[in-house]
Amino acid sequence: MYFVFKGDDLAVIFAIVFGFLWGAAIFNMDRYIVSSINKSASTNKQILQATPRILLAIMIGMVISRPIELKIFDKEIKERLKVSYLNGQRAKIDTLNKAFEKKYQVEFGRLNQQKATRDSLEKGIKADRQKLNFEIFGNKTTETSGVMGYGPYAKRKEAEIAQRTAELDSLKANINKSESFVDKRKEFDGLFTEKLYTKKQLDSLSDIAGFADRNWALGQLKFNVDGTRDNNTAIAVTFIGLLFIFFECLPVFVKLMSARGPYDYAIADGDEVSIYHSKKDKDFHLEVADNIHETRVDSESSKKKEIIKGKAYRDLEKYDWDSEG
Numbered sequence: 384m385y386f387v388f389k390g391d392d393l394a395v396i397f398a399i400v401f402g403f404l405w406g407a408a409i410f411n412m413d414r415y416i417v418s419s420i421n422k423s424a425s426t427n428k429q430i431l432q433a434t435p436r437i438l439l440a441i442m443i444g445m446v447i448s449r450p451i452e453l454k455i456f457d458k459e460i461k462e463r464l465k466v467s468y469l470n471g472q473r474a475k476i477d478t479l480n481k482a483f484e485k486k487y488q489v490e491f492g493r494l495n496q497q498k499a500t501r502d503s504l505e506k507g508i509k510a511d512r513q514k515l516n517f518e519i520f521g522n523k524t525t526e527t528s529g530v531m532g533y534g535p536y537a538k539r540k541e542a543e544i545a546q547r548t549a550e551l552d553s554l555k556a557n558i559n560k561s562e563s564f565v566d567k568r569k570e571f572d573g574l575f576t577e578k579l580y581t582k583k584q585l586d587s588l589s590d591i592a593g594f595a596d597r598n599w600a601l602g603q604l605k606f607n608v609d610g611t612r613d614n615n616t617a618i619a620v621t622f623i624g625l626l627f628i629f630f631e632c633l634p635v636f637v638k639l640m641s642a643r644g645p646y647d648y649a650i651a652d653g654d655e656v657s658i659y660h661s662k663k664d665k666d667f668h669l670e671v672a673d674n675i676h677e678t679r680v681d682s683e684s685s686k687k688k689e690i691i692k693g694k695a696y697r698d699l700e701k702y703d704w705d706s707e708g
Contacts, residue, residue, distance in 0.1 A: 409443070412436075424648040433635045440635065444628030452623050453597050456604060456616075461589040463600040467609075468588050472580055487568060494561045497554060504551045508544055515540045540664045 416436040420429055453460065482493055515537055578587070592600075605617040 400550050412439075413634050418650070420635075420638050421651075422643040423651050429639055436635050437632055440631035441628050444631045445624060447631075448624040448627040449598065449601075451627070452620055453601055455623070456601060456620075459584075459604055459616075460597055460600040461592075463603055464589040464592050464596060465585040466595075467600065467603075468585055469580055476579070483569065487565065490561065490565060494558065496566065497558050499559065501551065501554050501558060504547060504554065508551065509546050511540060511544050511547070515544065558559055 413436070416433070420432050422429070424432075601620070605613055605620065607613050
């Protein structure tokens with residue numbers, strides 16, 4: 384109950400009040416069901432009488448054991464929630480980026496092409512600079528003369544490098560403009576506001592996680608990160624639930640396994656006496672009804688006769704005898 388009302392200022396008071404009401408309800412229900420099992424009946428009938436309580440005990444055991452399991456595995460649940468929240472945020476960012484790239488597919492295609500051209504130019508300029516150095520310092524290759532000095536080939540190669548460097552600078556400026564445009568669109572679409580959670584944020588989210596998230600995380604503890612089943616945790620969670628289910632079923636099982644005792648005889652005798660009294664009361668009322676039936680019939684018949692006679696006398700008094708002549 385405290386777990387249910389956790390977070391409220393009056394959680395302790397609510398837990399005590401509702402816990403008392405819940406305990407009283409379960410106690411009285413158990414007492415009624417257990418006491419109503421007729422030990423004089425056959426075994427099958429006793430089991431049939433106890434079946435509703437056993438089914439209810441299974442449900443109650445599952446409901447009660449879940450908060451206990453959540454509390455026992457609280458640390459593991461928080462860690463699993465942190466991983467889930469982080470993966471969820473990462474997936475959200477990836478989804479936003481993919482949607483953004485799809486939305487500005489043309490711009491990204493042009494930007495990628497410009498970057499590829501830039502990389503090619505930089506690679507070519509680097510190679511030309513190496514060739515120029517070989518020519519100046521007299522290193523013999525298939526494209527250099529091997530004569531040290533700043534000759535015509537070196538001057539021509541240096542001019543080519545300067546021209547390609549100017550092209551590279553212009554291309555870099557265009558790339559910067561394209562990247563600036565993309566960044567502004569990202570800011571407008573809110574991509575910069577979506578960031579991975581920090582450790583402090585993950586701790587806060589796991590602390591305020593609701594029952595649904597915690598219950599989901601508890602179910603996920605039965606599996607390792609790679610998707611394989613964690614038998615140790617799964618068995619622990621299962622046995623905690625079975626323990627509470629067995630505890631709830633225990634009163635019924637004890638009643639079914641126990642022999643017929645003095646209390647059962649007293650209950651059976653009391654039922655037999657009550658049934659006998661009920662039958663005798665029935666016989667009494669039937670006999671009384673039979674005895675008074677004739678009297679009621681005679682009385683009602685006499686009353687009806689007198690009414691008819693009285694009505695006939697009144698009609699005679701009102702009759703016009705002169706009209707007969």
